[in-house]
Amino acid sequence: MLGTDRSADLLNRVHAAAAALAAENLQNVQDIVPAYLGVAVFYDSLQASFAEMSAKLLAVCERAAGSTTIPLALREHEISVVYDGPDLSYVAESCGLSPNEVVARHSGRSYTVDLLGFVPGFGYLSELDPSLRLPRRAQPRPRVLAGSVAIAGAQTGIYPLDTPGGWHIIGRTAKSMFDPERNPPALLSAGDVVRFVPVL
């Protein structure tokens, strides 16, 4: 845990710590999972004890916090979106905007991948234009198609698989967000930057 309250600054420090931990290539580490308040490190507990592992990890995090500029390998993604989602008109109406304005505001800024989760390859992207923020649907859909671009609260995201979902679907992309035959399987990583490009 690097903090107790969610903020953009804390998330930056989390991503920096995760990158620093990954760069160390520490023995017995299986995976590094950043989230809002901290980083989880999964390790082989048959090979390393909790005490020795946590001492090593904390030392890396302290060094990372001490250096002011962590060169994050920033990756940017442009994602083409057809904005014809089933909830586009509902979103427009609820926000007092025209559908075209919703599209302009959704595609008019870049987003940071806060973290991955919910289902394989699903990135929580922040921050949505304040005029587009709505609570999630009262009734989640039993099946949202892979490639659906959706919004809820201050976040937007792209469903990587056909799954149940409660976000408002405003568009779709043909981009493969998750492919188990690829390594890494997810297109997005925590800390990446995403831009949406409207296409017809």
Added chain:
Amino acid sequence: MITITRAPPYLTVQDTGRKHSLSSGVPRGGAMDGFALQALNALVGNPLDTPALEWALGGGTLRFQVDCVLAFGGARARAVLGKETVSSFTTRYAKAGDQLAVEQLTSGRFLYIAFGGGIDVPPILASRSTYLPGRFGGYNGRLIAHNDTLILGARPSSTPAEGFTCPPELIPRYESAAVRITRGPHSDLFDESTWRTLTETEFVVSTASDRTGYKLTGKPVSDAAHNLPSDPSCQGAIQIPGDGAPIVLMADAPTVGGYPKMAIVAEADLPIIAQRSPGERVRFQLVTIEQSQRALKHRTSDLYTIGATGAASA
């Protein structure tokens, strides 16, 4: 080759899961009862993480088109090979043409059947486990059904003797009343009386339990709803949602979640909780991380003992 002549309602291929794709949001998955999977692999001469069948919810039959070494165990069930009843956690040799019939599971939830050479399916993200929600891994990412055929890998060079049995003292005490837990990442959000409730209540496994997680009913653990930002999760994490009914996350649980994780089930005791059926009881006993790690080492050395004793019987 093996043909499924009557499939149980749930049948998949599982190994020890995906340990390196959590950061892409891929759950670890793998066998719900990792001990049974690994012990059975030891009994057929396989490396411990070789893919095997995970079987639940009813009986079924399969037919061998090749000679093959096999062992089954985990959930209790009566199984008949040819005309002979076979015991669990025992090495058996089937001849081409033999049939293996598994009758209703009598206790426990997940039965495993390991075959010498394992089930030959392609690795996806460094594992041959089936992840049903993502429709990948294992047998084409799906449940194995009637008339499906399984190809076996190359038979191990040395296999235990017919009738070799895993020493009973090395098998987890599945009936054990207490499941060991350690303090979880949000343990400090819960006060002493809440901790007493968690460790002194006899919980009941609810019907809302599957490979994702087991919901437990009993005395509510806390009535304070904590709304936390999504946080990394893991198998064995005990989440306390707003209604106070704990949820133990299992193999296919999402990699992040927003409920506070009060405690974590000791990895060595995951098989005990995995094998509890709806309606069965469970109690938790708080131990230190060091005790939990020692228990896992112990369990793992038991697995190697089974392998070594089996090899010596060959």
